[in-house]
Amino acid sequence: MDLEARAHSEHPEALRLWLRLLTCTQLIEKQVRNELRSQFSTTLPRFDLMSQLERSPDGLKMNELSRRMMVTGGNVTGITDQLVTEGLVERINVEGDRRAWRVRLTARGRKLFNEMAQQHEDWIVDAFAALSAKEIAQLHKLLGKVKQHSHSQMAEAE
Amino acid sequence: MDLEARAHSEHPEALRLWLRLLTCTQLIEKQVRNELRSQFSTTLPRFDLMSQLERSPDGLKMNELSRRMMVTGGNVTGITDQLVTEGLVERINVEGDRRAWRVRLTARGRKLFNEMAQQHEDWIVDAFAALSAKEIAQLHKLLGKVKQHSHSQMAEAE
DNA sequence: ACCAGATTGTTTATGCTTAAACTATTCAAT
């Protein structure tokens, strides 16, 4: 019994799909959060921020992090503060703009992230182990349409 | 193949799928939260709790709510407290067990929920408007496999 | 009847998240 239990039989299929999508995401996300906590004493948002930085060796500005992580700016401030305190990330002045920072992984941060990322990949592969390579591609494609549509809807709303 | 090479080359498609799944869920969820806030001055967890109760006219015990909403018990206590204060929900004694409550929608709560649910359904139908009925069924089926596998994994871990 | 263990719900401490208000700085139009 879970979120899906609430769907009425007369509801359109879209509602059922939404509840199932939500359930799947929450199940996998809880799994990842638990593993990050028990194995690395860290959280998903911290991992996510480091993950963004790992792809940008020169660092990212706060607002760029905010956009990529899909969270508000105040949030990025707090998580960055913690990671700076832990020595995993550093704030560097942006020359020519005294308002902004470049946030970058430290050597220690990069090393730790790589260890976590290896495990993380295993958890994710496990999460989709019920699907064949072909089914994974199919799912990816279908969700691509949903994502595309959702993005364009957001643009319209502005 | 050494550890480092393995980290990013063996199963990149599962990772990409996970990130896309997460993105889609977050986009739709943010949309729903914004609409609930602007149109009904409420939140997704409150809506979710009322949604569970709407299907159970005799009410649900706190732990049943917790399980169906996939959140911890302390959380249900807080959200129920709020809804009780607002007169949308009521706590009723369970005869024969003085530890437990039955939580039930009030008449006002039921009325408000029905108004919200109608709108909610429209938002969700819109969110998947890029997909045909056949594609919705396909997506539903694929996610069913993921959910099934994830549930059985959780059972194993106990 | 008793008691150990399980169950039900709440409280507490901590962390993530948001929206909105705020400071500091930059940019652009005059």
Add this chain to the structure above:
DNA sequence: ATTGAATAGTTTAAGCATAAACAATCTGGT
């Protein structure tokens, strides 16, 4: 050069989420 608007980042207050500790109650074996 001045000034008004935009941008970058932070702070604040409120809500949601968890895990862990806790109190109250129920259950079953003796």
